Amino acid sequence: MNLNINFNREWHDEFIKRMDDDGPWTKWELYNLALEAEKNLSIPDFLGLQAPGHLPQLTFLPHQLEVAKTVIEKMNGKAILADEVGLGKTIEAGLILKEYMIRGLAKKVLILVPASLVLQWTGELNSKFFIPAVAQKKSYVWEQCEVVVSSIDTAKRQPHRDIVLNQDYDIIVIDEAHKLKNKNTKNYEFVQHLKKKFCLLLTATPVQNRVEEIFNLVSLLKPGHLGNQENFDKDFRNDKHSLKNEEKLKQLVNKVMVRNRREETGLKWPKRFVKTIPITLSETERNLYNSISDLKELPQFSRSKFSVLTLQREVCSSREACFLTLKNMLQKDPYSEHTIVPVMKKVEEVTQNSKAMKTLELVQSINDKVIIFTEYRATQLYLQWYLQQHGISSVPFRGGFKRSKKDYMTHLFKNHAQVLIATEAGGEGINLQFCQHIINYDLPWNPMRIEQRIGRIHRIGQKGDVHIYNFATENTIEERILNLLYNKINLFESVIGELDEILAKFELKNIETYISDIMLNSESEGEMKVKMDNLASLINLEGGIKKKGWEEHAAARDSSFS
């Protein structure tokens, strides 16, 4: 067989020079050490993983090691890593990257991640994997540093774009790759132009939903794997949304995609304990709620019923949240004075916040770290003040915080405060698994957001059980949503990661709008109930089918052992 053999002769010249100069010559011991060092660094086999031996301080989970082996040995280093949220895709990517670097197969590495995660990736690669990754800040970094972490938005823009496209990368890692599903975007076009020797695309959102998207993503990684557009349409496309030969497509996709599900990893997950805590409004609070509900009947609100809905939800949270919205409404439309001012008066009459009182009681009885989630900034501020009045220190948390501030707040919460009050789940990559209690002070209408909230603490690394407290204000819209939606779909007990698939499958991404729509346009309580039931059973049906599939799978596996 004709093989390229390349002899590196750099050593020769220096050796001849030393012969001419009669030295200097090294010592026998150093000579031996040099050889031993090289022996230790040499790779004994094409197969297997070297990296874990280099990373003794990391404990890899079995499925993570399996993913790395599969990607390197079966997929030749081009793969979509699509594990469910919380199974450690970043760890898997780091492990694969490290393996290639140890083997000398990768030197120049580009890692494209959302802007908010650049520093986190850089930090983790350095501290966990000893990979000297550098966050792209100046344009010389592209050329001078070997492992660069950047946001795709920076990389695709000039003057960076030309420089980046000129580099010979050995590995390209792209986090949140589901954002590359549409081939008509600038991002897609940019990634398409990158020279991809080894390439990892990370995504938690399964891609089998839309025919187009899976084709685009796979074609980016490995053009032709699913044929060209024409073949693909012929072989797999039924109509715009549905597939044919699904099994065959799945097989093909699985050749370039690894996806572990939580239940398949065999990991023991901490238990979830869910408790609904009813809140009874005080008389003045009830008056306020009623007077807001009455607004719906006024002709001037017939076209902005949605804002009434918002106000109702806000009253359930805090009078502060509600007041702010009323004030804004008044500013926008001075003519509404005669309707809004009386309501504002009612706000002023409210003397206590029943929910906050309950919160205080609960926080005191838990006597451990607690995260409180609320939808409203005004409530967040109020709660912080209120808890402070009772000697409980808390840390605020908002999605809009810069990464460094988020990290700092997490640090403060971990070491100095009992309570974290957050207005949203804090986005990707915030891990609060040292905390075991979540209070859903008010409920978002999108079940995905609840899932994200719980996911912050219900993840790998959580040592104890997880307690979730849902506040429901009696005889209000809040209680209704809890009963109609959440309790029906068993959301709180279900497994993370299932819901996103279900919602994506039905394209229920705008579930919030959908629910508002039901709330607003139902003529009667009965109609509302029927519609919500339909929604819940739709979600449940899908979940149920999947559950059954899993059980059958497990049964089949068991029987094969007997």
Add this chain to the structure above:
Amino acid sequence: MQQHEIHHFLERYFEANECSVEARHPSYMKIQLTVELDKLLMNRPFYWHYLEKTGGVPNPMALTLVTGQQTPQDGGGEFIHFGSPRLHQIFASTKKLGSFIRMYESIAQHTGQNIALHPWLCVNMKTSYQCDRKKDRISSYGIHLITGRMVESFHDKLTELPLTRKIPDFCYTLSPFIRPLSGLKRMEALVEQEIQQDDHSWAEDARARWREDEELLDRFYEDEEDKPEYYHVEKEALRTQYEPKINVDIINGGLFYLSETAMS
């Protein structure tokens, strides 16, 4: 590499580099670096530059390295394990420090007769087989620079001989007939020959994977007359990903003057 092996390696390394060991413990060590090693390991060129300009007294740093569970009582210390950057830096430095050698067989001479030492050129090599995967093999060859005879596993045989840096009394060296460069060429030819006889199913497999991906790529763009730029980029990427190649690097080597019977 186990922790105790790392510990042993580090001890030998610092001793060979004439650093004084200030604290010796099975679990850690405290090393006073020499100027040379400070420059090599501590990454502070400005300090050394400044010192040379001002003519100050050099003050090389001390290094505390921890390899086991216990840390020194005054705290601190870098934990060293197989993946730690410090160890890899030290590994890399051995290549600079231990690349070229000249040694003599140490022969105790009683008869008063002069003994001839024969010139051998030895190289230790790393052969890397690389496609989208990689494997290394380390080998060692010696060539007799008079007869041209070549010996494999030369280094292992050397380790069984008593060697010294200075030519022993009553010994003299024979001049080589074969120039070292020619010797190196002959060894390359031998290595090449051996490689050709190896089993190279790994390379055939890699080419098959390469072909497979290339066919997919061609099919993807088959309808386009003018292939877009990224077709060519992708094609080139496949070559760099799969193309089998073999690299031979010299780790270290040098001249060894040995008695006539040493390698027989």
